[in-house]
Amino acid sequence: MRIDVFTIFPGLVDTFCAESLLGKARASGLLDLRLHDPRDHTSDVHRTVDDAPFGGGAGMVMKPEPLFASVEAAQPPRPLFLLGPGGRRFDQAMATELASLDGFSMLCGRYEGVDQRVREHLVDGELSVGDVVLNGGEVAACLVVEAVVRLLPGAMGNQASPVHESFGVSGLLEEPMYTRPAAFRGWEVPEVLRSGDHARIERWRRAQALHRTLRDRPDLVEARGGLSEVDRRLLEEFPSVTYP
Secondary structure, eight states, rough: HHHHHHHOOOHHHHHHTHHHHHHHHHTTOOOEEEEGGGGGOOOOOOOOOOETTTTOSSSSSSSSHHHHHHHHHHHHOEEEEEEEEEEEEHHHHHHHHHHHHSEEEEEETTTBOHHHHHHHOOEEEEEESSEEEEEESSSHHHHHHHHHTTTSSSSSSSSTHHHSSTSSSTTTTOOOOSOOEEETTTTOOOOOGGGGOOOHHHHHHHHHHHHHHHHHHHHHHTTTSSOOHHHHHHHHHHHOOOOO
């Protein structure tokens, strides 16, 4: 998959995407990450990419010329998204949608934002990682890259992980997870997980995922059409995991 990122701080994205599974995906050729600095397409000695807004006001606005020139020179894969708090909310469903493509691109804003002509005539849409304002789009771009690339076949050692984790096929949050030791500071791993009864373990996991989702994200259960009769029986069979 090819992903192009347009940013005046390419090192921020490059450093993050050089580590862990993303670094391995790049080394193996699974991820073709291309970074483009709009400053390379400026014509003045200061490599200026921003200017004061027409009509006055606080802050600076990213100029259209370097952004258009950078994108036109790179010919990046489309869609090209502008990253900003006002865009379409990025979620697991969209990560899956993007992972099915051959590639896509992102443009990182800075300062007070970008010239409106960039929104109207350069990008294909806007993308938001949450209702929060950042100094720029680089952190958001890294989040999107990681969420998408980990879904590509071969990116993760265990291909079942994206299926069973939070927001996977079930639409629920993930159940509590445990590892050795079986007892730690008086807190013990639930007996069912040590029973060897795989069918019972799967029912327990489903019940705990339901308990957690009902407690922390009930909207996800509502989006699935509420609880089924099978779900209700599981909740009765396995109480919620609690801690002293």
